[in-house]
Structures are given as structure tokens and as C-alpha cells.
Amino acid sequence: DTGVSQDPRHKITKRGQNVTFRCDPISEHNRLYWYRQTLGQGPEFLTYFQNEAQLEKSRLLSDRFSAERPKGSFSTLEIQRTEQGDSAMYLCASSLIYRGNEEAFFGQGTRLTVV
Amino acid sequence: SQQGEEDPQALSIQEGENATMNCSYKTSINNLQWYRQNSGRGLVHLILIRSNEREKHSGRLRVTLDTSKKSSSLLITASRAADTASYFCATVSGRYSSASKIIFGSGTRLSIRP
Numbered sequence: 001d002t003g004v005s006q007d008p009r010h011k012i013t014k015r016g017q018n019v020t021f022r023c024d025p026i027s028e029h030n031r032l033y034w035y036r037q038t039l040g041q042g043p044e045f046l047t048y049f050q051n052e053a054q055l056e057k058s059r060l061l062s063d064r065f066s067a068e069r070p071k072g073s074f075s076t077l078e079i080q081r082t083e084q085g086d087s088a089m090y091l092c093a094s095s096l097i098y099r100g101n102e103e104a105f106f107g108q109g110t111r112l113t114v115v
Numbered sequence: 116s117q118q119g120e121e122d123p124q125a126l127s128i129q130e131g132e133n134a135t136m137n138c139s140y141k142t143s144i145n146n147l148q149w150y151r152q153n154s155g156r157g158l159v160h161l162i163l164i165r166s167n168e169r170e171k172h173s174g175r176l177r178v179t180l181d182t183s184k185k186s187s188s189l190l191i192t193a194s195r196a197a198d199t200a201s202y203f204c205a206t207v208s209g210r211y212s213s214a215s216k217i218i219f220g221s222g223t224r225l226s227i228r229p
Contacts, residue, residue: 040222040224041221041222042219042221045219048216093158093217097215101163102207102217104148104205108157109157
């Protein structure tokens with residue numbers, strides 16, 4: 001399967017614990033996005049990378065959230081000291097930007113439940 | 116933050132009818148895209164329209180873009196039960212391609228009645 005893959009698909013954690021999600025993008029894609037989606041809402045932008053450089057992190061994102069993309073390949077999203085409000089679907093997408101145009105390919109997401 | 120806002124939030128039509136969804140956005144864009152999401156799944160890209168284009172077709176999909184009104188519409192003709200999903204518009208903005216990013220709207224939930 002050469003699509004975007006995310007791991008794990010589901011995560012249940014206790015409040016206060018740290019969690020880490022992984023995203024493997026399509027290999028030739030230079031951009032990688034993280035979004036968060038709650039029920040009935042559209043994907044909310046969290047952060048994105050071009051190759052290994054993190055270009056922007058949403059101002060809505062607290063310092064408990066951190067993302068990395070070492071060597072411009074896979075990416076990890078870590079949430080420290082999880083809160084119930086962090087419960088959501090975390091979506092990863094990759095794209096190949098060319099001449100200002102890009103089409104995002106999404107993974108199936110990681111559903112986080114904080115209890 | 117979300118750039119686009121879809122209208123209506125929910126739409127229910129009979130199979131075979133046409134479905135029209137609208138998207139309004141706030142800032143100037145490089146291009147606008149439409150995605151579909153089936154329940155509990157990731158999003159799938161449907162169509163991209165550049166800021167210098169006014170209309171685009173792909174199969175049963177027709178997209179229009181009016182940059183003066185900062186709005187776009189997605190028309191699905193001859194709807195089928197399999198079209199039941201949420202549809203999102205997404206804008207790509209940024210003066211330089213290196214600074215552009217994809218921002219999604221809140222979506223329209225489309226239900227096709229058999």
C-alpha cells in the first residue's frame with residue numbers, strides 16, 4: 001500500500017498521560033500536514049512540514065503539542081499531559097507541492113479518546 | 116482556524132437529483148479544492164480549481180469559482196446513494212508557494228435518500 005498510513009488507528013489513554021502518533025507519508029511527497037477533527041467539524045489545521053522543516057504551528061495549539069519530521073520522512077505528533085478536550089480524530093496528510101499547487105492525500109486517522 | 120464556510124451544513128435529497136453545496140472564504144487564494152469524507156474515514160480529494168479558473172468539470176462533478184465574491188460551488192449531478200458523505204472545501208493561500216497551506220471549511224453533510 002503506497003498511501004498515507006497512520007499508527008495507531010485508535011488510542012485510549014488516561015488524562016495526564018503522554019501519547020505519540022506516527023504518520024508515514026507517500027514517499028515522494030515533500031509536505032506533511034497534521035489536522036485535528038471533532039465530530040461534525042472540518043479538519044482543523046495543527047501544523048505542517050516541508051521536507052524536515054516545520055513551516056507553521058497553529059496558534060491554537062498549546063505547548064503540550066509537538067511534532068517532528070526527522071529527515072523529511074515520517075512524522076510524529078506528541079501530546080503531553082493529555083486532557084479530555086484532546087479527544088478527537090488526528091489526521092495526517094501528505095502532498096507534493098509544485099508551482100504553488102498541491103493535492104492532499106489523507107491517512108485514515110488516529111482516533112484519540114482521553115478518559 | 117478555518118478559512119471556508121460551507122452552506123448548507125446538511126443536505127438531504129432524493130437519489131437521482133442534483134446536489135449543490137456552496138463555500139465562502141475570507142482571504143485571497145491560490146486555488147480551492149473539494150474533498151469528500153465518508154463516516155469515520157480520511158478525506159479524499161475530488162477536484163481542484165485554480166484562482167484564474169471559473170469552472171471545472173470532473174465526471175458528475177462541476178465546480179465554479181467566483182473570486183470577486185470569494186465563493187465556490189460544488190454540483191453533483193444525478194446523485195447516487197454512494198455519494199452520501201461529508202464534503203469540504205479547502206483553500207490554499209499564501210503569497211509564496213513555500214508559505215501556502217491547505218485550510219478546510221466546516222463541511223456539508225450530504226444524505227442521498229433511495
